[in-house]
Amino acid sequence: MNTVLGLGFILFAGLLSAKLVKKIGFPAVTAYLLLGIIIGPSLLKVVPKAVLASSGLISNIVLGIIAFGIGQNFSRYQMRRIGRSVLWISVLEACGAWILVTAIFYLILRQPFYLSMLFGSIASATAPAATVMVIREYRAKGNFTDTLLGVVAIDDAWCLIIFAVSLAIAQAIYAYQVAPFFLLKVLGESLLSIGGAFVLGALSAFLLSVLYRFIHTPTELLILTMGLVFINIGIAIWLNLSVLLASMFLGTVLVNINRYSFKFFDSLKMIASPLFLLFFVLAGANLEINILGSIGMLGLFYLIFRVAGKMLGANLGARIAHASTSVRKYLSYALVPQAGVALGCALIAKNDFPEVGNIIFTTIVATTVIYELFGPLLTKYALRKAGDIIV
Incomplete structure (x- = not known):
């Protein structure tokens, strides 16, 4: 099968599989991942090698688009509207999962500190x-639904920042065997990297806003937006900056300096869907089934303590913000699903850490399938218990 035929087959099969799983109430991403696993090198070997080789390019583009969209949630209006409860809950549930998973992997499972930080x-x-x-x-x-929407809207932004810092520290430990408790220099360098990503994203946003004056049709707007987002991604790769953060900062600055910014974000939605499909199918195809057995305890502990960390953090944030009883008791049940950003971070880890990258990636893909199967059911349970739906 040639490359073009392979891409066409993935798009067609992905569409059909998504329609099938939606009939039984599961999200499309579950279908895409399972399809990728089935048609990938580990099982049917249908996906051409050239298509698999393009995974890096597709993942950079898709992750850039995802992060660009996340930046839209950080408008001044949005931040004023969501209130302190959403900020407290979102920050603490993200940090709760980060800290607890890192601690459990390092102290209980005796994994290297850099690997524990990446999982966390x-x-x-x-x-x-x-x-x-x-x-x-x-x-x-x-009120429960409004709070939940606010939390999930900005949660992945905290993840991008946490991952950028953790990745820099992990790279230093991995490359130089730096003691984990003497990393001020590395932390400073990671903060400089975040600053560089912000400058790049901000400059791209200002350029996009200026060039918008010369745009007259939706087609021109799509081309301009794609071009600047891709250039921003490419420069970030060239300068060894975080693609995720540079793209998120592009979206964040744009939404705050241009009152027509929604048009830029909307223009990418049509082309984003097939790219997302390819990204998730290829993520599944890159899963190496032969090492699934070796992730046993890692996968089990990740499944349990990620959720536990989010529950503890969300509950603490809700208490600090004096949120309602229903938010304190049930919101964390709706934070179980894991997909695009987690898989993107896992792909980055896979590429940057050859010795352990496959373990990280396989664990995240396998747990993502489980989270996406049961996450919607837990979300429904939380909404029903909170009284926001009657089932």
């Missing part, structure tokens, strides 16, 4: 798409 930082991510799907399906309304 990836654990902070949440998948808003599955949560939003359940809310729309059951037409949930109320």
